[in-house]
Amino acid sequence: MRVRKVSRDALAAAMREEWLDRSRRPYVEGEWAYVPVREGYGVEFDLPERRPYRGRSFQMIGDTAVIHGARPTDEEVAAIVAWRSPACVLYLAGIDGVRRLPATEVLYGDPHPVCHHENGFCYWLNPAEVMFAQGNLEERRLMGRVIAPGERVADMFAGIGYFTVPMASAGAKVHAMEINPVSFGYLQRNIHENKLEGRVRPENGDCRDLLDGVYDRVVMGHFDAPGFFAAALAHAEVGTVIHLHALGDAAAAAEAMAKDAGFTAAVTTRKVKKYGPHIWHVVHDVVLS
Numbered sequence: 001m002r003v004r005k006v007s008r009d010a011l012a013a014a015m016r017e018e019w020l021d022r023s024r025r026p027y028v029e030g031e032w033a034y035v036p037v038r039e040g041y042g043v044e045f046d047l048p049e050r051r052p053y054r055g056r057s058f059q060m061i062g063d064t065a066v067i068h069g070a071r072p073t074d075e076e077v078a079a080i081v082a083w084r085s086p087a088c089v090l091y092l093a094g095i096d097g098v099r100r101l102p103a104t105e106v107l108y109g110d111p112h113p114v115c116h117h118e119n120g121f122c123y124w125l126n127p128a129e130v131m132f133a134q135g136n137l138e139e140r141r142l143m144g145r146v147i148a149p150g151e152r153v154a155d156m157f158a159g160i161g162y163f164t165v166p167m168a169s170a171g172a173k174v175h176a177m178e179i180n181p182v183s184f185g186y187l188q189r190n191i192h193e194n195k196l197e198g199r200v201r202p203e204n205g206d207c208r209d210l211l212d213g214v215y216d217r218v219v220m221g222h223f224d225a226p227g228f229f230a231a232a233l234a235h236a237e238v239g240t241v242i243h244l245h246a247l248g249d250a251a252a253a254a255e256a257m258a259k260d261a262g263f264t265a266a267v268t269t270r271k272v273k274k275y276g277p278h279i280w281h282v283v284h285d286v287v288l289s
């Protein structure tokens, strides 16, 4: 690409120049911008054409690239670094145990806390320490939309606040429970960074011990949630809505447990993402009457 080099501050003015090639995009690196030049005008450099990235998909969390599946080769890591200039590349080999801890290998740079921007919120986390579920994006948006101001909400598996933050921002009073002290630290930070103190009561511990009083809505964002459903029912009343996450269909079991607790349950189900062959991560919306 034929370019002229200008300072980043001068880029806006360069974009109005007669010599600008409007069919190409400028390339910005650090404090400098390389601005494409039309035929017939003088150039300072002829940059090699940047080859588009054709490797497998990866997740950007803040400035950290996270790659799933088979362990990437050195060439794959080099291609990601050349394409996105991440500060760090992590290989996510798996997610362990009920605390959903990521098993990661550092392939480039040093892991560090990052701010991941999503739906207008900022989530601090270190992707080498805690997971950030990519496939739940639509569910996180939805939880922000279903809230009526003043609702009493329990987020039983709050993690770093993916559901708590949008719900509190929509006007709910959220009781956010998280058992892992590392995730809990980020939860507290994310409540603060998103200016939601006063709307969230964060507590570190087992949600079965922390549930307190009666809630209008209960979010159960964990694959093991069906095993905790009885605990949620003990803090529900007629009209309470429970968002029960599960791997596979837990609707019939939920209806039976609600009946045992003296309620009638109306259950609707949506798929969040495919988890494995013939296995879906689903959410059952359980409305109690």
Ligand SMILES: C[S@@+](CC[C@H](N)C(=O)[O-])C[C@H]1O[C@@H](n2cnc3c(N)ncnc32)[C@H](O)[C@@H]1O
Pocket: 098, 099, 100, 132, 133, 136, 156, 157, 158, 159, 160, 162, 163, 177, 178, 179, 180, 183, 205, 206, 207, 208, 221, 222, 223
């Ligand atoms: C799937 S992760 C984060 C969930 C987040 N709501 C999401 O879907 O992105 C589930 C979280 O539940 C926490 N957890 C597991 N068992 C728990 C328990 N008994 N009480 C409170 N938190 C628990 C884990 O430490 C983890 O941070």
